Amino acid sequence: MTMEFTDRVSRVEPSATLAISALATELEAEGADVVDLSVGEPDFPTPENIVGAGKDAMDAGHTGYTTSAGILELREAIADKLADDGLDHTADEIIVTPGAKQALYEIVQALVEDGDEVALLDPAWVSYEAMVKMAGGDLTRIDLSAHEFQLEPALDDLATAVSDETELLIVNSPSNPTGAVYSDAALEGVRDLAVEHDITVISDEIYKEIAYGVEPTSLGTLEGMADRTITVNGFSKAYSMTGWRLGYFAGPEELIDQAGKLHSHSVSSAVNFVQHAGLEALETEDAVTEMVEAFEQRRDLVADLLDDHGVDVAVPEGAFYIMVPVDDDDQAWCEGAIEDAHVATVPGSAFGTPGYARISYAASEERLEEGIERLAEEGYL
Template sequence: MKPVSKRVKDLRSSGIRKYFDLASMEEGIVSLGVGEPDFATPYRIRDMGLRAIELNYTHYTANSGLLELRESVSKKLEKENGIQAPPENILITSGSSEGLDLVMRALLDAGDEILVPEPCYVAYQPLASLAGGMPVMVPTYENDEFRISMDELEGKVTKKTKALIICSPNNPTGAVLPKKDLEGISDFAIKNDLFVISDEIYEKIIYGERHYSIASLPEMAERTITLNGFSKAYAATGWRVGYLTAPSGIIGGLHKIHQYNTLCAPAPSQYAMLRAFEEEESVSAMVKEYDRRRKLLVRGLDELPGISCPLPKGAFYAFPNITGTKMGSGEFAEFMIKNAKVALVPGHVFGESGEGHVRCSYSVSAEDISEALGRMKKVLR
């Protein structure tokens, strides 16, 4: 039998999967490794989804998504993000992950470089590679709050560089880019004629900070693709509805790939999300609870020997420094699975800058957080 493509053979499996597989072999695991909310999807969304099924809204929609949903997203982007995006410049996707894949394939030709600040979401690098691009990793550092350094960007950009991806709030670090940093990135992108892919899926899960969208800055709407969705803020990961907005010169290409790749996002889920923006009270309540868990987790991690943990400003992950334990991140994660029955994600899977850290999710109950901390304390004595 002939082999699969070289692209697939060269594609590495998710580094996270190894540790989830290890955890699945143990009994009584408490997991801080999950990357999704533990809350129920808010009532209005669930109710609308059920009604859509009962009314037989279970067939294809327009490739670009329901017009009513795109109009709703357009109003939200203008009101909350300062982005002027008419419905024709908005595409409803099967989660923001599909949007990310579409953008990589639409922008990158073979050999094109894309700057990827890391630690970063594990899909950025492989999806860029699958599209034929060359991901160029740009380190960020804990002592600078994992902000994106202009010096590091300047040192990595070349004539082959076509795009830069940013994520704020960040997975896995919880870092939030302030407006002045976005202005610096904007100047850099304009100077080097780069597209910017802005992953804003965690925008509503933020603590004491303000979220800014880079597409709202002068001259950036024409070169920015903004990725977002309903999964994280509305505890709707399984509904698989995301959205993106892109300039007129790009959106058509994204439509082309989307119509062959997915055709449309699930119809009942799209109808359900027509009610999402009515659930801001539910979102606020979830964020308030995340904040409580965040403080509980960080306080507990800081009390463990060999571990220090900055307070994350957004998303629902802590990214503690574990170098004081004298273990690498992979070794530490395996040690915790086998000895404490606690599942974590080692920082190295998010890029070289993540080594010396582990990702701990607080999108689990406060009881699970307390139990995990207690178990970790026992084995680190």
């Protein structure tokens, strides 16, 4: 039997980050000591109080289905958190998902039709492109690399790229893979264009809590944006809960109704006891502050070490990634770096921006030093 796969799925590449991690695991199985700087997850354990809340919830029998959109207490607690960020949403305007990735998938599926134009700010997180393609949409890409990955100086390019044909724009600040935090002026520029061309905007704020000396603005707080912004966030990064799979999105009620159908017919709901752990996570502050301080210290360390090797980087203000300029053939650079130096990084081309490699500094200072030293020794820096 020959299976016929849809063009929507067959034109999508597997995740580049996961492919590199698989290669690192393979080399490790052969006995190599791989410094894995490719991973997009905090290297800290989930805070104990959150683990405890998850266990308690299991013991208390919170193991059945929940309301598809998520338990009311959690949606109310998320609404309070969003209110602290300046966003006004009721619990009915929030859907709790198994991870922010699922939230993004549901939104894109609900909004994008065959041939719809979706704008991305490059370099952009790998899954946006795949999600848009799987929905049948077409991509318009705006390259921020000439502007140290900042959006404000690229607003003219954005204005040229978008039009009344643009259905959706995805903004991710702090950004994966650049760590850039967009200025208020940049976000106001986005707002003006979104209003002018009637564009819906997804604000992916998964790294909002991980920022250094700046407070990333939520796009939906800008005047004129409340009814055209869908805010996405989750628990993976801020609370080191990647494997728990817990995220959410908040937006206008009609979108929640439409996306809610997709949600209920696919995942039913996020895991019950995980949602209870999420309630505890939203009360957790000290552990988050400690993690963010550690990331900031590592950011400084990596930027200094790269500088010592004469590599000039745009110093990120958030998330835990840094883009390192490498050869034009970044794919070959990353493959060589893992094979020769046993250092795993992700090629910029996976994010739409060749000529760079993404380093994740979600690793100990010792491993970061070791990785950068090895890259230099093997002639990669």
